[in-house]
Amino acid sequence: MGLLDILGGRDRNAQREPEEEAPAAAESTTSSSSREMLRDPAASLGGFEPPNRLYDPYADISTAMGGRRAAFQLPEGPEFVFQEEAAARRRGWTENLQFYTGIGYLGGGATGFAIGGYRYLNLPADQAFSTAKLKANRLINTSGSLGKRMACSSAILGLYFSTSESYIGYLADGRVPDEACTVAAGFFAAGLFRSVRGPKAAAIAGTVGAVAAGGLAAARQYFPSL
Template sequence: MAANHSSDDENTRLYNPYQKFDVPVSPQLLYKLPVSPEFLFTEESLKKRRSWGENLTFYTGTGYLGGSVAGATAGVFSGVRSFEFGDTAKLKINRILNSSGQKGRAWGNRIGVVGLIYAGIESGVVAFTDRDDIWTSVVAGLGTGAIFRAARGVRSAAVAGALGGIAAGAVVAGKQVFKRYAHI
């Protein structure tokens, strides 16, 4: 067993299920686990990104959740600011709950729609160009901002598109920097 390395030994690692118990274990009881992730189908191993449906669900869901939490937090502060002299504790709680629920719903819906538009445009650009890089995200951000503010006029759509493109590029660039320098 000294110099007998096969290709199977390079693709596996030994796992000791009893390592927490400080029990001496013979090598026959160790398991050989694969080093690379396991996939049921080979097509899954070739895929490097989420599908358009997964993308749509992810961006819309996280946008709605994040917007709801941010809106509810803003609603709490708005509810506290609306207190009047002589309000009972029950009335104060009612004002906070009403304000946080109203703002949470509104912000969640708005940011969820932004995530929906972004996911649709990004998936369309990836399907059209067959590449996924920082420019895909910038184009998707640009289009999202323009579509989201299109009802307010051309100037508003252009400004929102530019801000959306800059924001999407900054997020993707920040993600790349974080992956490179923060080893988590």
């Protein structure tokens, strides 16, 4: 019996050794795989991969978890499914139309309201508008009328400019720099806006519009979303 017990004990120890080695191997495999940086598969779709940054969700509790860390590569820029969207250099003509028309309306309205308020403050005092209600009504009428006119005019300018820029850029098809297309669109939009007052007024307005569009093209170097 002693010999059988010894032999049986050896067999049990031989069976325990692989069982004890299996968790250690699994732990080493898990720790080694957890240290590897996991890449987001969506970033490689369409052949476009934006710049990435490392993100560790267990940075603050890595010590408590036994030093295991998993660093994910998160994209810093927008991700695109199709390569055509990633290679686009400008907004679409519908997005351009909405952007500049809306910005023109809001900016023109705010500017007109501010100018109207400034003119109201410079008006001479009138005894007929002595109450606060009448003063507020006069302020709203003075600022609102000018703000409405400037908002509509700026929205029309934005409509002309966005349409012209998209169409000229479509015709150029990359053969002409984008800055030149922007300047040409500014000249055409301002000239068309003032064309009802004659050729001379249209030419002067076109020159002013071209200068303003050149400033916009220069600002896009620092603010690409414009």
